[in-house]
Structures are given as C-alpha cells and as structure tokens.
Amino acid sequence: xxxxxxxxxxxxxxxxxxxxxxxxxxxxxxxxxxxxxxxxxxxxxxxxxxxxxxxxxxxxxxxxxxxxxxxxxxxxxxxxxxxxxxxxxxxxxxxxxxxxxxxxxxxxxxxxxxxxxxxxxxxxxxxxxxxxx
Numbered sequence: 001x002x003x004x005x006x007x008x009x010x011x012x013x014x015x016x017x018x019x020x021x022x023x024x025x026x027x028x029x030x031x032x033x034x035x036x037x038x039x040x041x042x043x044x045x046x047x048x049x050x051x052x053x054x055x056x057x058x059x060x061x062x063x064x065x066x067x068x069x070x071x072x073x074x075x076x077x078x079x080x081x082x083x084x085x086x087x088x089x090x091x092x093x094x095x096x097x098x099x100x101x102x103x104x105x106x107x108x109x110x111x112x113x114x115x116x117x118x119x120x121x122x123x124x125x126x127x128x129x130x131x132x133x
Contacts, residue, residue, distance in 0.1 A: 001030050001051040009055040016059060019108070023100035024058055029093045036088050042075065049074045054089055058097070064090075 013024055033054045037047035050071065057067045064086070072082035 001034075001048055001055075005048070005052060005055075006030070009059065012055075012059045019101050019104040022104060023097045026100065027093070027097055029054065029058065029097065032092050033089060036085060036092065040081070040085055046075045050085070054093065057094070 013021055016024070030051055033051045034047050037050045042050060053062070053067060053070045053074065056062050056070075057064070062070065068079075068082050068086045071077070071086060072079055075082070077085075
C-alpha cells in the first residue's frame with residue numbers, strides 16, 4: 001500500500017469510534033490482505049487496489065456487496081475469483097477485527113452501571129434524549 005494511501009486511511013480511521021480504531025490498529029490487516037492478494041496471483045497494483053477496497057470497507061464507506069463488485073471491477077477478475085478473495089478476507093481480516101471490537105465493547109459494558117435517575121428522566125421527558133446531556 002502506498003504511503004499516501006495509508007496516511008489517508010489512518011486519518012479516516014481516527015474518525016471511527018475508539019473500539020473500532022483500536023481493533024483495526026491492533027491488527028496488521030494490510031499485510032494479511034497483501035498475502036491473500038499474492039496467493040491469488042495479483043500483481044503489485046492489484047494488491048494495492050485490494051488493500052484500498054479493504055480499507056474502504058473497514059472504515060464503513062462500502063458494504064460487502066459493493067466491496068465484491070469493486071474487487072471484480074478494479075482488479076479485473078471474475079465474479080467467482082472476487083467472491084473467493086472477499087470471503088478469505090472476511091475470514092482472515094474482518095472477522096478477527098469484529099471479534100476484537102465485540103470483546104472491547106463487552107469489557108466496557110462490564111464496568112457500566114445504569115443509573116435509575118437517568119431512566120426516570122428519560123421516561124419523564126417523553127423519550128427526549130437531550131435529558132441525558
């Protein structure tokens with residue numbers, strides 16, 4: 001992945017919730033995507049395109065169906081090949097990151113204690129979330 005592209009993705013990652021930032025940054029997804037691309041006989045430009053598409057998926061700019069279509073279109077491979085690559089990336093990149101986010105949220109919720117007065121304020125407000133501010 002080019003340095004400029006990596007910097008741009010890092011800026012966008014900083015805009016994500018903390019749990020998601022930590023999960024993405026604690027995992028070397030760029031290297032994993034590169035290995036998957038090399039295993040699929042992609043050249044350097046195609047690997048860069050695959051990393052870009054994966055980064056866009058990680059920061060939430062595209063959904064999975066568009067992700068697969070973008071791989072197919074930008075790397076110029078068949079639908080089956082793009083689906084296979086996407087499935088492997090889901091298994092080796094997205095799933096570990098999602099599990100890490102899930103664990104972080106569960107750990108955060110263990111220390112969370114709901115307060116009765118906030119519930120009462122919410123009910124009295126008629127469902128106005130501004131009562132929490």
